[in-house]
Structures are given as structure tokens and as C-alpha cells.
Amino acid sequence: xxxxxxxxxxxxxxxxxxxxxxxxxxxxxxxxxxxxxxxxxxxxxxxxxxxxxxxxxxxxxxxxxxxxxxxxxxxxxxxxxxxxxxxxxxxxxxxxxxxxxxxxxxxxxxxxxxxxxxxxxxxxxxxxxxxxxxxxxxxxxxxxxxxxxxxxxxxxxxxxxxxxxxxxxxxxxxxxxxxxxxxxxxxxxxxxxxxxxxxxxxxxxxxxxxxxxxxxx
Numbered sequence: 001x002x003x004x005x006x007x008x009x010x011x012x013x014x015x016x017x018x019x020x021x022x023x024x025x026x027x028x029x030x031x032x033x034x035x036x037x038x039x040x041x042x043x044x045x046x047x048x049x050x051x052x053x054x055x056x057x058x059x060x061x062x063x064x065x066x067x068x069x070x071x072x073x074x075x076x077x078x079x080x081x082x083x084x085x086x087x088x089x090x091x092x093x094x095x096x097x098x099x100x101x102x103x104x105x106x107x108x109x110x111x112x113x114x115x116x117x118x119x120x121x122x123x124x125x126x127x128x129x130x131x132x133x134x135x136x137x138x139x140x141x142x143x144x145x146x147x148x149x150x151x152x153x154x155x156x157x158x159x160x161x162x163x164x165x166x167x168x169x170x171x172x173x174x175x176x177x178x179x180x181x182x183x184x185x186x187x188x189x190x191x192x193x194x195x196x197x198x199x200x201x202x203x204x205x206x207x208x209x210x211x212x213x214x215x216x217x
Contacts (some may be wrong), residue, residue: 091169091192097214098171098190101162102131105188105199107212112142113200114207121212128186128199129217133158135177137184141206152206154179169193190214 077085097103105128107121121140129136135156140149156177164173171190176183185202199210 087193090195094171094190094192094195094214095166097216098164098166098173101159101164102217103214104129104217105197105210105212105214107139107199107210109211110140110142111209112147112207113209116142117147121210130159130162131217132160132162135159137177137179139201139208139210141208143206152184152201188214 106124107126109118110121111118119140119142125138126140127136127138135158137152137154137156139152141152142148143150156179159175159177162173162175164171166172169192171192172188173190174185174187176185178184182203182205185200187200187202189198191197195213197212197214199212201208201210
């Protein structure tokens, strides 16, 4: 009986030594949007009793980013300051469009000068595309006393030597384009306060005035 108990105790001790299962899992920590491989977690099972040990392996550089958005800054401004900031941003957008020398003019009203009827322009396919590489004109016209509406439609190779000039809150830009040996004079006045654009079109047969806006091509 004693021999049997001693054999049983020896078997239990041997199983205690040999029954050890080790498993490791990779721990990933994200700090400031950067993934850092920091630790390995090792779990040792001894007699079915899990024992967890955290072993430091390597620590990456911690990148801390403190970004303050423009919208959050605006919350700290007064109403007057916010209005002034919006006006400044709008004027900068208009400045950028004019200085790029590449934009589309879309009319909302038309009028034969000097005293023609003021007409609304509802069709969004009327436009003038201005750029150093191409000039596209597709504008409604009013003919003579009959006030008959026609369309001026032509393309040119572009407008060279454009030099817009700014006077206070207004940009002025003008050029001449030829179509079938007829010269058309275009004059733009662009407001950085309202975004309103005035276009005058002069030719031997037409004298038109358009009001609209300029947009990105």
C-alpha cells in the first residue's frame, strides 16, 4: 500500500512539472493615431490554473498630436468677428478665382443697352468660359427694336495676356475676341463683397449687359 502511495505522489509531481502550457498574445497599443508594438502577454497554465505574466518587449516613440480645428476656434469668436472672418474668406475665394484667369461666368439677368428690358436667365447652359487655353461663349442676345432673342455661340483658342486689376473691393478684367472678322469686347467687374459679376459685351451689332457669378470650371 505504501509503495502504491509513493508511486502516486511521484506521478502527481511529474505531472505538475510537465503540464505547463504557455501561450503568448501580441498587444498593440494605439496612441495619437500611431500603432505601437508594446508588450507580449504570456499566459502559463499550471495544473489548469492560468497565471498571466506581462513581459515588456519594446516601446515605440509616443507621438502626441494636439490639433485645433478652425471650426473650434470660430466658437470662441464674437458674432462680429465671425462675420468679418466669413467675409474675409469669401473675398479670398473670389480673389483666387480671378487671379487664376480660369473661370466660368454664369448669367442670371440680361439687358440690351442702354435701355432694354431686363430679362431673367433661367437656363444654366448659358455661360462664358475664360482661360488662357480656351474661350467659349454661349450667351443669349437681344436683337434690335423687335427684342428678338438669339444666341451668340463661338469658341476661340483662348485669351492671352489677361491682366486683371483690383480697385478696392472690385476686380476689373477685359479682353477682345474675334469671331467671323467681328470684334467682341468683354468687360468683367467682379465684387469681392457680394460675388456679383457684371459683364458688358460690345460689338458693332450688339451691346449687352449681364449680371451673374463666376465659378470654377
